[in-house]
Amino acid sequence: MNRLEELKKHLKRGQVYRRDDLAKWSKSVDRLLDALVEEDTLQKLSQGLYYYPKLSAFGKTPPEEEVLIRSFLKDDRFLLTSPSSYNSLGVGTTQLYNERTVYNHKRHGEFKLGNRKFSFRMKPHFPSKVTKEFLIVDLLNNLESLAEDPAEVLKNVALKVRTMDTRKLKRDVSKYGNAKTKKILAPLLESPIKQNAS
Structure with missing residues (x-):
């Protein structure tokens, strides 16, 4: 042989x-x-x-994307998401983005792997899977880079937050939110209306 x-x-x-x-x-x-x-x-x-x-x-x-990224990073600690995921929140985002975001501990920058483009972003903290609480925080962290009208999205986010689990959202804001996101969400999370919501 x-x-x-x-x-x-x-x-x-x-x-x-x-x-x-x-x-x-x-x-x-x-x-x-x-x-x-x-x-x-x-x-x-x-x-x-x-x-x-x-x-x-x-x-x-x-x-498979997960296999590809795991080999590229030589690490299985990463979170794969996309700005298109924000559309599932129902806060007025409708754009489809041809990009995937990879939160990780090792690489930063734009990389083309095969015929797919990935935006690798180094972060000290990110969850093991995407949740709607994390998506709200991530949306606000990246609001200025989106194609939608920020004022309209913020108005819808304020309504959406009232229907969400305050405890989980507070935890994710604290762990993953940037200073601007924390400032936006703090008054919404302290609202008495919010506290009484399920």
């Missing part, structure tokens, strides 16, 4: 590999990687990042 076939034995479909992951199986990993890309076994996603595609009835499938 030649070295190329030997390396292929270690590959699993649907997995994303860093060059370093594969170097432990071959001393001439760069030459073998070039050959695997050339024969279309692996797809190069970015510098030092490769994907072994799963096959479906429609051909090769792209990597």
